Amino acid sequence: MKQPGQTAAKLVSIIVPIGARRAQDIKALYDGYKSGVAGIGMPFEFIFVLDCVRCEVQQALEELLREGENFTIVRLTRHFGEAAALMAGFEHASGQLIVTLPAYDQVEPADIGKLVAALDDSDMVVGHRWPRYGNPIDRARRAAFHGLVNFVTRSRFSDLGCGARAMRRQVFEEIDLYGDQHRFMAILATRLGFRVREVALRQSPRDRLVRSYRPREYAHYVLDLFSIFFLVRFTKKPLRFFGMLGVATFSLGVLLIAYLSVERLFFGEPLADRPALLLAALLVVLGMQVFALGLLGELIIFTHARGMKDYRVEKVIQYSGIDATAAEDSDPAPGATSGRNTDIRQAPPAAIA
């Protein structure tokens, strides 16, 4: 793809989505990030995405603009979520490298350079706060969440909550984020075939305060987990998931009914006052319903299959302009490769009307 070592002249776009959770002093945050990014030694631009209703951050940012700072503010009309904010910020980014940073102090700004440097041999780099502070309960909760996610998606990430990421522009162009999927950006990028790496960043001292998680957030974790599970494992084959579930439920119900019928017919056990009958009937209906859902999913995939690619092409290699007769040599010597008439194209697929 891109040659390593050529990053020197590239523009870096830094996207900071400002949502419900944000630093008290946005100016201090900006100053910190700015000095950290300036340390990389590449030209950069800042994009702040205001993803909040009536937030006072806007005044602080406009104040900074008046003081002569240079950055873009993108203001969303209401709270859309971090994933949407990132996508909105990207629409205004013109850099070849994109860095996303959290709106509150998570990592030491001086470490941003590490993220960008690691892009030399990968397409996306995600931060990983290390050493990490927190009480044992926090640690256990994090370990459980990441363990489950990694198990389900067969990946290996240890800090999905870290908002500091760096990536090539192409990653953002191809990825499609919505809802709360920013947390799983690294996993989704891996699925698209990008090389994703994790880099340890020092945790900011201000990120060390003890947080209390309300039950609602646990519920969100579980729902996120379920959505990423389905997204990664079964989006292309809904019937494998729904079908299995449906057939299992259905056959359980049928077996139960058969058992009850046998008891009724041969052993004279009355049916009417048995709750098991109700259960069996419900299982049968549920099974059918789930199976029908799977079929619907399969139909959605089928009717849209041409638009959804199962694969990602890295490049198309074809050399042109060489005399075709010279190419009859079926076993060209490796030495013949010296004429570097390279014509590696990012060719669009052949369009057939």
Place this chain on the structure above:
Amino acid sequence: MSGAKLTSDIERPGGGAAADRASQSHASPQAPHSRPRLSVIVPLFNEQESIRPLYAAIVQAVGDIGCTFEMVFVDDGSSDDTVRIATQIARLDSRLRIVKFRQNYGQTPAMAAGIEYACGEVLVTMDGDLQNDPADIRLLLEQIEAGFDIVVGWRHDRQDKLISRKIPSRIANWLIGKVTGVPIRDNGCSLKAFRGELIKRIPLYSEMHRFIPAMASIAGPRVAEIKVRHHARRYGQSKYGLSRIYKVLLDLMVIKTVATFASRPLRWFGLLALPLFLLSLLALFQTLTGVLIRHGGISLPIAGAGIIFLASAIILLCSGALAELIYSRGDIRDQEFFRLTQDTRPRRQSE
């Protein structure tokens, strides 16, 4: 290399003088952007030893036929030297196109990508492990020229292990034939030829490469099956084993339902719902008469069964309506499929 001569021999059923005239205006087959007659698509996954002999064999075999052709090698995320060697060959042969995947996606995506990036009038797919013989491409092409839309190879003396490969394959093929109504003896053979316009319209996803003819059956193609040679594996390891049977079964079910339901989902769901609905009416009628006329008690099992049948019927009908909605919003229609296979003279590619 005079491809124009040969392409003029091609006659579709009902083809004639007009086609010949058209092909004579098809002046320079070697022009950079002219459409080749044949595309040979080969998915490659860690085939560094096979790739040179394979290339040589294809060039020799297709060169003997004498039509214009191109090769599309799809590298399915190989970790060995496959891409490097292929690039060396491509540097000397502009007819070779290499489509490199970012990572390993599997055989169906590789086939689908090859089909997408190929631009020949006839597409031939084959394995990259030298088990298919490129010399058989001629036979496939002859069948296509005789008017078939899809020609599949049949490895009649298959050089594989009996227990782990041949017997499961025999069973699977029988099952696929029964279920899809496309009785092909060897679905697993990668050596197949397609008319380009047709196969480019068939959605290929999941692990459908084994079912391309079955999947294509939604378009009602004319399918021919011919015997092809099959060699024992020379290099590398076989990449598929017994574990695929479970997936084959599920995919088969998907294809069957999708192909059956796709065109008129509401009708099919309705047909399923109808008997349930009638049963529920019967049961509810029995219950009502029991209460109103005979003044007896309600038979709970019968009333319950009635309600459940009714619920199922309603669920199925609603699903059917939803399916109809999905289908009407989707981009795959029956109409375009019959256009692909109906008997009309193929339009010649203009310059």
